[in-house]
Amino acid sequence: MQKTLTRTHDFKLPTAILGACLLQDENELIAACMDGVYRVEIGAKKHQRIGTHESYVSSAVYLAQQQAIVTAGYDGKLKWHSAMDNGLLREEKVHGFWSWDMALSPDQRYLASVTGQYMAGDYKYSPAGETEPSVKVLNAADGQLVHALPHVPSVQSVVFSHDSQWVAAGNLMGEVRVWEVASGKQVGSFQSKDFTSWGIIKSHCYLGGIFAMEFSPDNNEIIVCGMGDMRDPMAGNGKQLWQRWNWREAKMTAQTLDKQSGEGLMEALVLHPAGESFVMGGRLRGGDWNAALFDLASGERIGSIKSGFRITQMFFNSKGELIVVGGQGQPGKEADGKFPDFGRVEIYAIGS
Amino acid sequence: MRVVKHTETNGRGRHECGSPEHRVHRRLFLQGSMASGLASVASFNGLFSIPALAEETKKQGKKCILLWLCGAPSQFEMWDPKPGTITGGPFGAISTSIPGIQISQLMPRCATIMDKLAVVRSMSTEPNEHFQGVDVLTRGEKPRPPFTRPILGSVVAQQLGQLDSPVPQFVLLDPCPEGNEFKSFKAGNWAGWLGAQYGPVRSGGEYSIPDILRPEALSEMDHEDRESLRKFLSRKFENDRRSEAAAGYNAAFERVQGLMSCAPLFDLEKLPQADRQRYGLGAFAQHALQARHLIENGSTFVMVANGMPWDNHVFQHEMHQMLVPELDNVLFQLITDLELRGMLQDTLVIAMGEFGRTPWLNEARGRDHYSKAWSLAMAGGGIRGGVVVGETDPLGFEITQNAIDNRRLFATIFKALGIDPQEQYDLPDLPTFHRVEGDAQPIQEILLG
Numbered sequence: 194m195q196k197t198l199t200r201t202h203d204f205k206l207p208t209a210i211l212g213a214c215l216l217q218d219e220n221e222l223i224a225a226c227m228d229g230v231y232r233v234e235i236g237a238k239k240h241q242r243i244g245t246h247e248s249y250v251s252s253a254v255y256l257a258q259q260q261a262i263v264t265a266g267y268d269g270k271l272k273w274h275s276a277m278d279n280g281l282l283r284e285e286k287v288h289g290f291w292s293w294d295m296a297l298s299p300d301q302r303y304l305a306s307v308t309g310q311y312m313a314g315d316y317k318y319s320p321a322g323e324t325e326p327s328v329k330v331l332n333a334a335d336g337q338l339v340h341a342l343p344h345v346p347s348v349q350s351v352v353f354s355h356d357s358q359w360v361a362a363g364n365l366m367g368e369v370r371v372w373e374v375a376s377g378k379q380v381g382s383f384q385s386k387d388f389t390s391w392g393i394i395k396s397h398c399y400l401g402g403i404f405a406m407e408f409s410p411d412n413n414e415i416i417v418c419g420m421g422d423m424r425d426p427m428a429g430n431g432k433q434l435w436q437r438w439n440w441r442e443a444k445m446t447a448q449t450l451d452k453q454s455g456e457g458l459m460e461a462l463v464l465h466p467a468g469e470s471f472v473m474g475g476r477l478r479g480g481d482w483n484a485a486l487f488d489l490a491s492g493e494r495i496g497s498i499k500s501g502f503r504i505t506q507m508f509f510n511s512k513g514e515l516i517v518v519g520g521q522g523q524p525g526k527e528a529d530g531k532f533p534d535f536g537r538v539e540i541y542a543i544g545s
Numbered sequence: 546m547r548v549v550k551h552t553e554t555n556g557r558g559r560h561e562c563g564s565p566e567h568r569v570h571r572r573l574f575l576q577g578s579m580a581s582g583l584a585s586v587a588s589f590n591g592l593f594s595i596p597a598l599a600e601e602t603k604k605q606g607k608k609c610i611l612l613w614l615c616g617a618p619s620q621f622e623m624w625d626p627k628p629g630t631i632t633g634g635p636f637g638a639i640s641t642s643i644p645g646i647q648i649s650q651l652m653p654r655c656a657t658i659m660d661k662l663a664v665v666r667s668m669s670t671e672p673n674e675h676f677q678g679v680d681v682l683t684r685g686e687k688p689r690p691p692f693t694r695p696i697l698g699s700v701v702a703q704q705l706g707q708l709d710s711p712v713p714q715f716v717l718l719d720p721c722p723e724g725n726e727f728k729s730f731k732a733g734n735w736a737g738w739l740g741a742q743y744g745p746v747r748s749g750g751e752y753s754i755p756d757i758l759r760p761e762a763l764s765e766m767d768h769e770d771r772e773s774l775r776k777f778l779s780r781k782f783e784n785d786r787r788s789e790a791a792a793g794y795n796a797a798f799e800r801v802q803g804l805m806s807c808a809p810l811f812d813l814e815k816l817p818q819a820d821r822q823r824y825g826l827g828a829f830a831q832h833a834l835q836a837r838h839l840i841e842n843g844s845t846f847v848m849v850a851n852g853m854p855w856d857n858h859v860f861q862h863e864m865h866q867m868l869v870p871e872l873d874n875v876l877f878q879l880i881t882d883l884e885l886r887g888m889l890q891d892t893l894v895i896a897m898g899e900f901g902r903t904p905w906l907n908e909a910r911g912r913d914h915y916s917k918a919w920s921l922a923m924a925g926g927g928i929r930g931g932v933v934v935g936e937t938d939p940l941g942f943e944i945t946q947n948a949i950d951n952r953r954l955f956a957t958i959f960k961a962l963g964i965d966p967q968e969q970y971d972l973p974d975l976p977t978f979h980r981v982e983g984d985a986q987p988i989q990e991i992l993l994g
Contacts, residue, residue, distance in 0.1 A: 208631065209910065228631065248635040267635040290866075291635070311867045313827030316720075316813075318867075321826070347863075395616065396854030397721055397828060400864070427616075429859035429909055458859070458909070476909055503908045523631070523905040532631055 196470075196486055196496035198515065198541040204238040206231055206536030209520025212252040212295075212506050213538070214262070216276060219510045223262050224518060225250035226536055230264050230272075232279065233538065243279035246270060252295035254304070256333055263333070265292035265306050271336060285336040289325050293349045297333060298357040303374060304331045305353065305360050309346025311399070317391070318398035320346055320365060328362045330374065340377035344370055350405050354412040361415055361440065363403030365389060369415060371440050383443035385436055388419035390426040400426035404460035404475070409489070410468040415440045418459040418473050430456040430478050435471075435487070453494045455480015461507045461517075465543075470495065472515060474504035484517060486543070502537045515541040606705045607891050607926050607962045610836045611697065611848045612875065614898035615679065616856030617919075619912050621902070622649050622865040623872075624920035625666045625937055632904035632940045635862050643931045651869035654877035660931040661880055661889070661924050663991040667935020668919045669948040670900060675853065678899030678916065684737075685955035686982055692975050693737035696745075697958065698846040700980065703743045704964045706845035712807050713746035714845040718832035720749040721852025738972060745848065748811050749832050810842055811835070824878050825871055827851075833875040837882055840892060855898055859909035872896065880924050893926025893961055904941045918944045921954075923991070927961030932991050952985030960987040 208227035215222055224231040229245040230253065246266030253264045260276040269288035274281055288308035295306040307328050314321035326341035327348040348364045359380070363369045367388040371381040389401045403417045414437050421432030433454040437447040456479035464471045465486070474484030482497035484504055504519040521535040619634070621627055626638035626649045638647040641659035648656055648664075655662060671687070672678040681687055684694040695703070698715040706714030736743040809815050813831055816838060824834040829851040836847035857864045876896060883889040901919025902912030918937045924930060936946040956966040959980060966981040 209906075227635075247637065310870075311863070313825060313830065313867065313871060315826050316828050316831060318827050392721075392852065392854070394852075395721070395856060396852040398854060398864075398867070400860055427856055427858055427860065427864075427911075429911075503910070520908070520910075522908040525903065525905040 194495065194545060197544045198484075198486065198496050198498045199544060200498075200539055201514070201542050202235060202538070202540040204233070204235075204538055205534035206233070206240055206538065207532075207534050208536050209503075209523070210505060210518040210536045210538065211249060212265075213508075213516070213518045214253045214255045215508070215510060215516070216255055216262075217257050217260075222516070222518075222538065223253045223255065223264075224536065224538070225253040225264055225266075227520075230262070230274065231536075235538075235540070241279075244272060244274050244281060246272065248291075251292055252306075254295065254297035256297070256301055258301055259334060263295070263297070263304060265295035267291040269308065271295065271304065271306060271331070273336070283336055285331070287329050287331070293347065294351050296351045296353055296360075298353040298360070298374065299355055300357040301333055302357065303339065303353070303360070304333045304336075305329065305351045305362070306331070307344075307348035307351045307362050309344070309348045309364065311347045311365055313398070320399065322346075327364075328360075328370075328372075330360060330372075330377070340372070340374075342370075342372055342377060342379070344368070347402070350403050350417075352406045352408065352415075354408040355410065356412055359408070359412065361406055361408070363406055363417055365399055365402035367402055367419075369403060369406065369417060369438070369440065371415075381440045381443070383438050383440055383445075385417065385438070385445065387421055387434060387436065387448075388417070390420075390423045390431065392424075392426045394425040395427055398426075401431065401458075404458065405462040405473075407462050407464050407471060409437070410464065413441070414438060414446060416462060416464075416471060418462045418475075420456075420458040420475075421454075428478075429458060429476065431458070433457050433459050433473070433475065433480070433483075433485075435459065435462065435473050437492075447492045450492050450494070453485075455482060457483060461504050463507050463509065464489075466509050466511075466513060472507055474500075474507050474517065476503040496543070498541065500537070500539060513543060515543060517541065606845075607893065608705070608840045608844070608888075609698075609701050609846045609893045609895065609926065609958075609962060610833075610840060610879065611846070612833065612872070612894070612896040613683075613848050613850040614855050614872070614896060615850050616675070616853035617678065617898040617900045617902060617914060618855040618868070618872075619857070619861065619865055619902035620666070620918070620920035620937075621904070621912075621941060622651055622862075622869050624648055624664045624922060625941060626650075627904075627939065627941050630940055632942075634906075636866075643933075646933055649869065651866065652873040654873045655922075658877060658880055658924075658930075661884070662876075662922050662930055663924065663928045663932045663934065664920060664922045665934045665949055665954070665988070665991075666920045666937055667944045667947050667949050668897075668901070668921055668954070669944050670916045670919075670951050673900065673914045673916045675856070675899060675914075678914075681951050682897065682899045682954075685951055685980075689978075692972070692978055693734050694978070695737035695739045695743065696735045697955070698745055698848050699736040699739050699743040700959075700964070701846040701962060703739050705962065707843070710843055712810065712839070712843035715743065715745045716836075716839055716844050716847045717745035717747045717850065718749040718835055718847065719747065719850040719852070720828045720832070721850075738970070749828065749835075807842070810839055825874050827871055830871055830875050833879055837879055841886065841888070857902070858907065858911040858913055861902070861906065861911040876922070876924075883925060889925040891926055893928060893958065894924045895921070895958065896923070897921035918942065923958075923961075927963070927993050929991050929993050934988055934991055949988060950985070952981050952983050953988060956981045956985045957987040957992065960992055 210224045212225040222233040229242045233240040248267035262274040273283040290310040309327045312321040327344035328342035330340040351362045361371045368384040418435040421434045423431040457476040459475035461474045477483035485497035502521040524533045627633040628638040637650040641656040643659045702715035824830040900916035903915040959966040968980045970978040
């Protein structure tokens with residue numbers, strides 16, 4: 194059955210948003226932006242910058258039990274901020290390079306952050322091996338390191354299973370590794386070659402990979418997203434692509450259906466709370482949508498939006514509304530003495 | 546100012562500087578060829594096992610390595626960082642060996658040799674699209690048909706090289722067979738009015754030079770007989786018909802003859818493993834090492850490209866986090882090696898693309914083309930190190946001091962190499978052209994002497 198997505202709220206922040214989370218009452222949103230961490234009153238459309246990293250802020254999660262916000266950045270740091278007074282509680286230098294992505298386990302006990310600098314490992318630019326552990330699992334409460342796990346750089350996305358038992362990380366080369374959180378033992382891996390481009394036109398190097406993931410409701414499968422193969426990776430015109438994999442058997446079970454995708458990098462993916470659908474979003478390069486709702490069983494696209502900006506993250510609130518964040522192109526000229534805001538937040542109600 | 550008549554450079558004619566060193570080199574080269582006999586044909590390395598010849602090769606005139614950063618790199622992630630600003634991107638800036646000068650944190654190795662680098666932060670050129678930008682930044686001027694201005698490498702090869710050397714004087718190392726606009730450019734007339742003999746020999750990746758080894762079934766004597774016959778017949782045809790095409794084919798055949806004798810120079814596997822590791826394993830780094838090797842062994846101009854990977858309209862930071870460190874290491878290794886070998890003062894190293902990237906990010910967080918204010922770097926070969934020329938505003942939108950265009954850049958390059966930038970070209974049925982038009986003046990503050 195087709196669904197409608199109706200925009201109910203929209204507002205702007207000064208710079209593009211790379212990640213976000215809701216605070217407990219869901220009236221406030223924390224945005225990880227290019228120029229810092231913003232706290233937003235959704236109804237009032239007011240915002241204030243409550244902290245910064247030394248580079249872009251890439252992720253934000255909320256620890257309800259501790260009333261703390263944890264942000265990760267391209268400075269390789271994780272920072273804990275008080276949700277009460279916005280003060281900085283703790284910071285840890287976790288990586289030598291960027292934190293590409295950070296996730297919080299559903300039981301709120303663990304954080305996982307992924308890193309990795311892509312460097313040439315051979316004549317054709319296969320990635321060189323890691324110079325630091327690519328995946329780190331930390332105690333959410335105190336930032337203590339629990340596991341340092343190996344992968345092939347760059348590792349760009351990370352997610353926990355719904356029961357907090359597994360953590361999965363996906364990289365540039367389309368490889369996903371899965372570990373048991375308790376032991377740090379690797380328990381599975383699979384590799385999709387469909388998300389990575391090796392440039393035929395313009396350059397001989399690798400681009401793309403897996404940008405977002407989600408476990409299926411039963412935790413037996415992982416849905417991954419990114420962009421399909423391109424002859425010219427820098428065109429950004431690969432297929433809007435998701436795939437579903439049985440991670441234990443390293444077997445793909447479903448993917449974007451024919452004629453249901455346009456072109457563009459997909460970098461956000463999340464399950465609907467009802468567990469019957471998921472939404473994937475990113476950039477529109479060609480076609481007529483840049484976020485779409487898919488039926489989990491059939492893979493059919495059952496609703497879509499064209500936001501007009503690049504979507505970097507999406508999530509649902511307890512009412513089942515979809516929160517979408519991202520950024521427009523950065524303005525090239527000042528207006529009234531300042532550069533116009535280009536970070537975007539939108540909220541959609543989903544109806545039948 | 547000197548006027549060049551077209552006939553002076555036609556066919557195999559060439560300009561020689563006439564210096565005693567040049568004559569000594571030529572004599573030694575011929576002696577070396579004869580002394581090593583057949584071995585010199587089979588193995589070019591054998592030729593240069595003659596110490597006197599190797600030494601003379603080092604002493605000969607200036608040379609140039611162009612690290613061609615095709616696609617156009619971002620000045621913000623390299624030579625003109627704007628950390629902490631809305632346009633600065635995710636990377637910070639680091640101090641260098643020259644107090645007060647900072648470059649991108651992605652370039653820690655170059656930061657240690659800033660005293661050897663000259664950085665121009667105020668390049669301002671007109672074309673904002675690749676094909677036109679590549680044309681202007683490799684030829685020095687916009688096209689003006691029917692005159693075809695030779696590419697920089699062809700000019701340098703013609704002015705400073707030895708056409709009758711078995712080693713190609715102008716080499717393009719580029720593994721990428723396609724490359725959008727660069728592909729079109731690559732298919733064009735590189736040497737222009739100078740003639741095909743001054744065009745590049747191309748190698749790298751899928752362009753590895755095929756069929757340059759003599760078949761075992763063919764004896765050396767038979768091979769030379771066949772070549773003599775071919776040469777006689779084609780010269781006769783060329784003379785009878787005054788055919789430029791035949792001249793071009795002749796140049797190509799002669800080049801292949803030379804290539805057969807120096808095939809080992811083009812074999813990456815023959816380069817020391819330790820050097821290959823030190824430069825980095827990607828194609829660009831490997832070819833930069835090969836460029837050093839070619840220059841050491843007699844090439845005059847080597848252009849190292851890698852397709853056009855810098856054109857990051859999407860994945861700007863994701864790509865530059867790989868490309869810039871690779872370039873950083875390549876520049877460091879190359880400049881350090883040339884200095885250790887006593888060759889830096891005679892070898893000009895240039896790292897540049899066809900323009901820069903926008904201060905602002907597009908929706909894909911990529912940077913688009915920007916020719917209004919961009920940067921490049923040079924070292925060695927008549928260039929003063931530790932100098933930064935020009936300045937941009939705090940966000941990198943505009944040049945605030947000392948704008949440099951393509952003409953002044955080319956005047957500087959030619960001057961550094963000892964080539965007259967103002968030379969006139971007196972060609973039949975064409976108006977007078979100059980090597981650099983508009984009486985453009987070199988950037989004096991980065992020239993030695």
